Amino acid sequence: MTRVLVVDDDFMVARIHRGFVERVSGFEVVGSARTGAEAVELVAALKPDLVLLDLYLPDAFGLDVVTRLRAARETCDVLVITAAKEADAVRAAVRQGVVGYLLKPFAFGDLEQRLETYAAERARDLGDDLTQQEIDAAFATQPVSRPAGVALPKGLSGETADAVCAALRDSPQTLSATECAEAVGISRVSARRYLEHFVTSGLADVTLRYGSTGRPERRYRWR
Structure with a gap:
């Protein structure tokens, strides 16, 4: 099972997210946090595999929480779930190495797709002695919104x-x-x-x- 921590300051929203996660086979919610400080504490205590992280928390910006987790050598992955549409926030999330960026509000299918993609990536066995092609595949990232296979013209990111x-x-x-x-x-x-x-x-x-x-x-x- 993939262990998930839900982080959102709105109790009802967190409850909805928990319900969505638990509908996806292979995932279980092990806890929820309403602040950045509580999220850091629960990650240390519960050791989740994946954190669903809101960016607008009462005591911290979500990406600062990611920085604190990495400083504490926590290895959990982070999937951002937020209403923040600013390009700077998206770029910062990419630099932080988050596995996805999902805008609120969203349907169950949107989260389900990202969780299943994440599970497939986790399950991939890289082995010990890799070819360049296998290394390239390991570093390839799937866009969270833009469909795969759509090439961008020069100058578009x-x-x-x-x-x-x-x-x-x-x-x-x-x-x-x-x-x-x-x-x-x-x-x-x-x-x-x-x-x-x-x-x-x-x-x-x-x-x-x-x-x-x-x-x-x-x-x-x-x-």
């Missing part, structure tokens, strides 16, 4: 593409490039490049909204 993808998928309505840029924390021109790439790749649809004057506004929706 995977981290930002995942953030734009998540913003588009999580929006209950269509987004303009300006709205997407504000949600992710990038320029409108950059957001437009990523959005048009998703349209070209067949992952998103675009419609035109006509106003009284000027050019029609391009509105994007994830397929």
